[in-house]
Amino acid sequence: MITGIGLDVVELSRIRRLDAKSPKFRERVLTEYEQNEYSRLTAARKVEYLAGRFAAKEAFSKAKGTGIGGACSFQDIEIRKDAKGKPSVYFQDVETGMVSITHSKEFAAAQVLIQTI
Numbered sequence: 001m002i003t004g005i006g007l008d009v010v011e012l013s014r015i016r017r018l019d020a021k022s023p024k025f026r027e028r029v030l031t032e033y034e035q036n037e038y039s040r041l042t043a044a045r046k047v048e049y050l051a052g053r054f055a056a057k058e059a060f061s062k063a064k065g066t067g068i069g070g071a072c073s074f075q076d077i078e079i080r081k082d083a084k085g086k087p088s089v090y091f092q093d094v095e096t097g098m099v100s101i102t103h104s105k106e107f108a109a110a111q112v113l114i115q116t117i
């Protein structure tokens with residue numbers, strides 16, 4: 001049964017600015033696993049990756065109905081990809097949502113769907 005949907009769009013320029021200012025922003029948004037993936041990317045891909053994860057996590061928090069906060073922090077949400085590159089959302093280490101992420105020159109966006117069996 002589908003129990004939630006969420007959508008989010010972010011401006012790459014905003015994420016680029018926040019990430020350039022200090023590592024604190026990406027350390028708050030990305031889990032350790034994601035920070036490891038991020039560290040292996042080119043500068044341009046780093047911004048896309050971080051913006052895509054930020055959008056996916058905000059979209060997930062909307063699908064859940066909580067927003068980002070005490071009940072659902074950025075660190076509770078992790079995006080993991082399968083061998084073919086398809087991403088899925090994990091909440092507190094449990095696969096909880098389907099996600100689709102996209103980027104253009106200026107924006108990243110994500111849509112999340114939560115399905116409960």
Ligand SMILES: CC(C)(COP(=O)(O)OP(=O)(O)OC[C@H]1O[C@@H](n2cnc3c(N)ncnc32)[C@H](O)[C@@H]1OP(=O)(O)O)[C@@H](O)C(=O)NCCC(=O)NCCS
Binds near residue numbers: 058059066
């Ligand atoms: C829920 C949240 C993700 C919304 O994101 P936003 O960037 O503020 O706003 P958006 O334009 O993407 O989305 C707004 C829409 O979210 C929806 N929304 C708000 N709270 C929601 C909730 N609890 N559940 C589902 N949807 C919600 C509303 O429909 C709202 O539109 P409306 O007011 O016109 O009805 C946001 O409140 C939140 O938790 N942000 C985290 C902020 C944060 O920690 N930022 C870190 C920066 S370092």
